[in-house]
Amino acid sequence: MNKHDEVKLSSFMAKILRHSPQKFGLTLDDYGFCGIPNLTKAIQTQPRWQQVTEDDIRQIVATSPKQRYLIKGNQIKARYGHSVPILQEPSDRQLPRFLYHGTHKEALEAIKGKGILPMGRQQVHLSESPSFATLAAKRRKNPLLLKIDAQSAIEAGVTFHFAGNEVWLSTSLPPSSITEVIELE
Known part of the structure; x- marks a missing residue:
């Protein structure tokens, strides 16, 4: 997959995971996670993306300079930018001044x-x-x-x-x- 397609696919993933999972047949858990196989199938329903694989999705997550996505095991989520309600996981990171x-x-x-x-x-x-x-x-x-x-x-x-x-x-x-x-x- 070339860089242009990676950017377009990343944007499409954001649309699905942040704004309209139900439109693509996905159910997010309380924290915004869904299965990578489920996301892959949802993406593949679109003619432009029929050849997308789980490896393509993992590659986008691994190389995203803004680290928009998080993978835990076989689950994926958008870290931020949601218009659909999700809960935030607790963190022990110190809030900067x-x-x-x-x-x-x-x-x-x-x-x-x-x-x-x-x-x-x-x-x-x-x-x-x-x-x-x-x-x-x-x-x-x-x-x-x-x-x-x-x-x-x-x-x-x-x-x-x-x-x-x-x-x-x-x-x-x-x-x-x-x-x-x-x-x-």
Whole structure:
């Protein structure tokens, strides 16, 4: 499978595992896992992907720079980005003092008024490093990076869960938790 097809298949896997498993005949457990054989069969129902194998799926997971997926045994899940409700597994990872959120200039006024909301997803996505959040921000025109004071957010009632690979998920963040707005080029 070439790189272009890997990117397309990874996006399709995200669509299935994050947003519409039932549309493809899949049932996710409480934490968002399903069997890799079941995901493979669901993907193969699409004409473009009839030749996809479990090995192709494992290769995408192994080589994904953003580590969007997690495999445990013969089960797979999308780590973050869900619009369907799933539970987050507990983690003993220490919450950093500051987290970062990538956005764009056009959203800033709304964020200043209402805070950072999950929009069409279950949770807000944050990163431990500015560089990882910058990747998300630069998908849009006029990208911005927001620096979040995690302790201030906790004091305001926000809950955080570690999703893996520098990604933290949270409930809505109040505007008061934003300590800095950084314009990106």
